[in-house]
Amino acid sequence: MESYPxxxxxxxxxxxxxxxxxxxxxxxxxxxxxxxxIAVWEDDNNDAxxxxxxxxAEAILKDLGVKEVNTKRVSGDPADQLVAYxxxxxxxxxxxxxxxxTKASSRLVGSTSNRLSHHSIADVLYAREPVPSQWNFVALATDGSDTSLKAVQRGLGLASALGATPRLVTAAKSHDDGARVLAATRAALNLDSAGVEIEEEILVDSQAASAIILQGWKxxxxxxxxxxMSGAARLLGSIANKITHGLETNLLLVNTTRS
Structure with missing residues (x-):
């Protein structure tokens, strides 16, 4: 399973x-x-x-057992600085x-989180309060495409880090269609020999984005x-874009354009 350095x-x-x-x-x-x-401020006189x-934040990280914390405080536009990172x-x-x-006004003016969703080369995890007291399930959304397979691979590493059960999830027009997607995903990634229990769920719904958003609470x-997530497809409303801006749980957005 893939990990992050x-x-x-x-x-x-x-x-x-x-x-x-x-x-x-x-x-x-x-x-x-x-x-x-990293903390970024736009006012040069706001370093305090x-x-x-x-x-x-450092106190929280110490309590969590993080061994090495590199703190950076910089001035400038927060989105620009984080995208540059x-x-x-x-x-x-x-x-x-x-x-x-999830705020239309913020998307229009370009909030930091929104800018990262469309311009980050790295994978981005969007966190929400309240932080779960226990990490039970990580949903790995797949449609069988090569890009979704990359997302599943990185999601498995995240599930392992959090001690959560990974669950392959697909939305399809029928149960049989969904079963074929899940079987193809397992075969392509050789998941049955991964040594990890991976559950499955099929959402019978022709609208993949709304199906995942509605079931995200689980x-x-x-x-x-x-x-x-960029270009004309974003403007026309891609599935990934709709989920990113509609989901109300923690989200890992995997950049599938890099190796």
């Missing part, structure tokens, strides 16, 4: 950002990898705020709060690929 958490001290600190810290501690903690925010660290897992993803995290 480091975790980056962006924080501004908000509730959702604190959720990102907790989730990112748990993953970094479990994987035994460094965590980059950044110190306060990162100091509080992903360009330099494409293999990292970026964890941020989900504020702005999972602590939903994992999807970022296919068609």
């Amino acid at each position: 480091r975790v980056m958490v962006g924080t501004d001290g908000s509730d959702d950002a604190t959720a990102a600190v907790k989730v990112g810290g748990r993953i970094a501690a479990k994987l035994g990898v460094p965590l980059d903690l 705020w950044a110190v306060e925010v990162t100091t509080a 992903t360009n330099d660290n494409p293999q990292s897992l970026v964890v941020v709060g989900s504020t702005g993803l 999972y602590e995290i939903v994992v999807i690929g970022n296919k068609s």
